[in-house]
Amino acid sequence: MTTTPPPAEELRLIDAELRALDARRAQLLARRAWLTQVLWAARTPAAASPTRTAGAGGEASAPDVQNVLLLLGGLLLGIASLVFTVVAWGSMGIGGRALVLGALTVVVLASPAPLLRRGLRATAEAMAGLGMTLTVLDAYALHRAVWPEAPATAYAAGACALLAAVWAGYGLLSRELRGPWPAAVAVAQFALPSAASEGSGELFVAALLTTAALDTAAALWLRSTPVRWAAAVGACVQAVPAVPLALWLTASAGGPGDAVPAALLLAFAAVTAAVAAWRLREGGTATALAVVAGVLAVAAAGGPVRPLLTAVWAVPVYLAGALLLLGAVRTPLPAVLRRGALWASGGVQGVALLWALPLPLVALAEPVARPALVHEGPALLVLAVVAAVLLVAGRDEVWRARGRRGASVLGAAALYALPTVFELPHEAGAAVRVLVVAGALEVARRTAGRGAWTAVVVALVVSGGTAVSVMSGRLAPLVVLPVLIALFTAFSLARRPLARAGLPAALVHAALLVCSVAALRDWEASTAGAVLLAVPAAAALLAARPWTGPATVAVEVTGAAVGVCALLLTVLDPPVLAVALALAGVITGTTALRADRRPVGYASGALFLLAAWVRLAAWEVTAPEAYALPVAVPMLVLGVVRRRRDAAVPSWSAYAPGLAAGLLPSLLAAWADAHATRPLLLGLAALAVTVAGAVRRLQAPLVLGGAVLVLDALHELAPYLVQALGALPRWAPPAAAGLLLLLLGTTYERRLRDARRAREALRRMG
Template sequence: MADMSKLVDPHICPDCRASLDPTGTCTRCGLRLVGPAAAELWQRMQQADRLIEQLRAAPATAAPTAGPVVGAVVGAPPVGPMPRAATGDRTAPHRSLPSVSVPVVLLSLGALCLLVAAVVFVAVAWSSLGLTAKTTILLAVTALFGAGAVAVTRRDLRFAAETLWLVVSGLVAIDLGSAYGADLLGLGRLSDRDAVALVGATLLGLAVGAGAWATTTVLRRVHGLVVVAAIGIALLAGAEAWTSDHNPTAVALSVPLLAALALAIDRLTDGHLRSTAGVVGASVLVSWLVLVGNGADRMPTTSVRAWWLDLDGWPLLAAALLAALPAALPLAVPRTRSVLPEWVRMVAAGGSLVTLAMFGVGPGSGATADLLTWAAVSVLLAAVCATAPRVWAWPAAALTVLALVGWSAWALGRPLAVITRLPGTATDEGAHLGITLPAPTGGPAPWTAVVVALVVGAAAAALLRHLRPAAAREAAGRAWIALGPGVLALGATTWLLESRPTLLTAVLVWGATLAVTAAMATTVRHHDAPLAASLVFTAYLVATGLRLAVPSHLLSASSATVLALGFGVAYSRSGAALLRTALLPLLAGSAVLMAGLAGIHWPYLLHGRSDAAGLALAGVAAAALLLARAAGRGEASRVTIEVTALLAGLGATALTSEPTTAAMVLTVLGSAVAAVAILNVDREEASWIGVALLGVATVIRVIEDVRAPELYTLPAAAALIAAGWWRLQRDPGAASMRVLGSGLTLALVPSLLLALDEPVSLRGALVAAGGLVALAVGIARLWAGPFLAGALTTAALAVRHLGPVVDGLPRWISLGSVGLLLLLVGVTWEQRRRDVTVAGRYLAALR
């Protein structure tokens, strides 16, 4: 029997129990017992054999051991309680409430009822009792609940203890309030503030004493007493310090006293009441903030003389000193380093620096003086950031970052206060180079703009120390070098702008600032982050410089032209991999935009108006579209040029004042798009854009009844036809409909629409001649485009000539002609079928 129970047999397949061949393969199911999996299976089967032997060796009458019951069937899951849903027992009870919720709810309601009853008793029945009765009741009730709280604490009843200690604390507060109201024990002689402080001190003492005793019991902690301690310290500090009549002296004294109290609670209880000590420690922060608020309240109401000579701002100095103590104490007493974590010391150091900065700024004394004061404070913070130990340097770095952001925003926004006050548009005549810039009002002296730039540089330099990776520190240093001259030049330029120069002088100086910034950007062209920062600053200078030149068409046109040339040179000379290939498209699009802007302003110098400006912009856009393939350094740059040019051309329609001029703009732009589609195989799909633009232009001409569109449609059509002819000569496989369709449509349709009104006219004869020429070319060259264009044009004119004749014919002739035509079609069906087959082969040869 023992041998039959063996699962391991090297001659039998463990799956189907058939015999194995010498290679370890089953002769029936083909299972191959080779490899790590087979070895693991062998070990598992050996282990199963050992377990079976142990079961057989056990006596049959042995008592079952504790553990899960194993199912009788091999592989069956252990027997256990089935889920109620699976048993289908509909009478099973619903899930009961958590065991914790019942005592919590009952005890909370009981405590609330007791405290309400105590308050009601004091309010209603208190006045009818004598002094002895009052005292006896107060002491008896409070002592009774105190004894109960002690008893449940010793018996380790968590929720009962928490509840009763809260009840005892509430009764103590009610007792003291009642005693104060009834003048028991002379408490009535106290002021309201002192009475509140007495309640707070008593609650705090109760929380500390009861909490310390609870640590000696099995319960160990009573968390409700921490809440009592928080209420007590808030009442005590709030009455005697935070709202004291002796502010801010009492507040300043409360900071070290509360800190010492928190430390004493923690040390005397060996850390068992650390939560209570933490609550008291939190009140230290509140006192410190109140002290800072007291000092800040004095800033707008105190004179500069009283602030500095009489030290009216001493609360800020006191707050700075108190915050500096925990930050500097570990340097003098190394043992305290383990008590105060480094982050606590850093927060304290930051608070000290903030309050010192507030005291240094002091009350306002004028825009220029205030700016210089803030600048001095920022430079001192930067010095601490760059030279102080870590505990002080990191908070100073955070404040320096904020200062850098603020000063940078001021440096960039200060010129706008002058520039935005200039006229938003230029007059149509005159260069207006001698316009005087408006003077700023209510701000600091103009020369302080240079101070702002210097502070920005100092703050940025101080932060270099805190960049840990060497690569980041190097990149930041290069950015500082690249942007520093431009920022300093911006400060000097702002000084000039606020000194009321002429417009020409301001634009020239602003251009010099832009040139300095652009030149310094080339020094960091191989470092992405500094280059990106330089480009952002350059973009700001470009935008604001163009706005500065707006009052003069000459300055605007000249500035835009110089910028277009500059962007073009930078585009042609920049490396393809700069900013991960993103720089070239940016420069290309900028060059197109600046060229378009120059095209808008130059016509005004030639006594043109907005229509001329719109046509000039459309011309620039058309030129950019046609040159995009040759100028594009990569597909991204080419697409950027094309999209920018198309958008600029569409924007040109907004400049026109007449619909007919808008039609001319769309014709120029549509012709350029069509030419691009003709000349470039990879842009053939753009022909639909050209068709749409030319179609809209045609609709506008029809609506506006333009009588001579040939003045600009025929030159554009000739250029498109010439481009299509060139394409067909170079590319025999190109479809003539695609490459010649736009040119033929532009050449014939506008004139045809006018010729239909007057078919017997010179225009009608010329259109008919053009249609016949197109038809002849299509037949001779086997080009479908000219063939269809000529045929449709000729047919339209021929039908239009039949109009008067048809109107004069009797109705029976029309009906008879239709019937005769139908008969002829039916009789000659077979012949026409053969003719259609021949014509089909001919048309198939057309392309």
């Protein structure tokens, strides 16, 4: 025994069968058109053969040529009819006018029937289009001749409605024609808007929305594909201006009485979009229509309420409507409507959040500037409400986790802005913000993953703004900053993986505390910089502790940054700068004692050297040896140690840097020195280096010492050489140069052997 399916299932089956029939009908019509073209081509073989025999291929098929000719013919006939109606109309009597146009219209509209029986579909469609064009001219002619006093808009509305009915009836009589029904839908678009064009704005928008609703119904429930497409396009064309106009009417309403009609129009548009989404069920178009329906519903709900409040509360009113829209998610509505309600509510909340975001930004900038915001209270409410929604929203664990992260950020922003909105005393505001930091760190301690890092970022931002805001006070920084240091230190001890953010934050707040104390005590900048080096020292001690773990690099980088700032503060006071550089050298030197930080020793040496140079400059010492020897001696000591540990180290690597640093500055100074003391001492030192290189058979000391010794000797002989050259005749130097070249030429082979022997001797040295 067969059972009757439920009504919903039976309706679904019927819709599926109807769609299949539409698709089959479209296939059959396409096949019929192709067969018609084939038969037409078979009937005219002789017309095509001359073209082929001429040697040139046709650029258009016969049906294409036929369609173009028919289109041109219809256009020309239509233009001729228009000219006749406009120009020649006045020269004929009323009977003649009606007889000519009426007879022509009837003949043209009747011509498609015999043409269709002969299989000339394209010609029939062209004649039908021409006939419908003539009916438009008939309507125009009647207005000019019979009812010239009738209002143009009212007559146009009636004519469009009548033409739509006539063309629809014509389509019913000639079912094989495709043009009349879409044409009827197109001309019907102008009926209601034309009738309401001279009325109020609400009436005109109502006409547009009513036409769009009728088009939507036709696009969703009619079977003819061309008609459905025409209706869909018409619905879009009518809705595009109607919805913004309705929104503008709602926004510009002076009171609830003016806002209610506009709100009803928005509600009508929302229902139309919702019905269309429900009918389509699936796909991007259905979802988009559902979202539009949700947004329009929110606008319709908030429209009458908004005029009752001040302008700054408009956004919270619409936000309340968006929250009410969330209730549709828990109803038995179709899935597409529930999905659209969810996205529409989220979109409205996002816009409200963007509107409220300037409030926490203003609160952060409050220590520097205090821009005025007229919507501080409503913005604070929006932040709190959206945070609460995110806290309870989420369809699964992933979305719930995201919602909690967003709620923590927005909640912290709202609490941070709370003292600004209510103009709390400075100390009370600082206390509230410190509590926000403590709460964020506690959340980070109890959660894991992205939630923990989100809470840490919130704590860092809030603490930074709080620290900057309290530094302008006298006692507040001495209380707030130590509390923040303690909070971040305790948090880092409790959550070691997150210490890479907590410990640097504690160090930064410690640096701000030093700066605050310096400002309160009216210290000089150089003194503050020297004291500020206590923070890098603390960072070095923390980094050396085993429990620091993954935060070691972050702590060291933070300490280095604070150290650079401290040195910059002492630049204008050279004596204090020298002390600060020495202290920085001690800090980096202790860091270099760790096995994994040996390269930091180079920085320590550089800092000590800079400290010595700055001290010498402060003492106004100008002798280059005072600057060069502190560099040369340690480098030579290091070279000796390297050679003792590894005899294979070349002397150029071990001794050349130190010897160059010690000898070359003195050599440059000796050439510009008019006294004999420096050249004499430099010559003795270069001689000692040369002898040591010869005794130890080392290339670098031998070559560098010898070169400096020769150059120093030349400096001493230079005045005598100048005198000797001045006493010689002018032909003597060229002659001496020529004799030298002859001597070298005659002894070239022997000199070359001597040079090779010297090179081999140097090569055999270390």
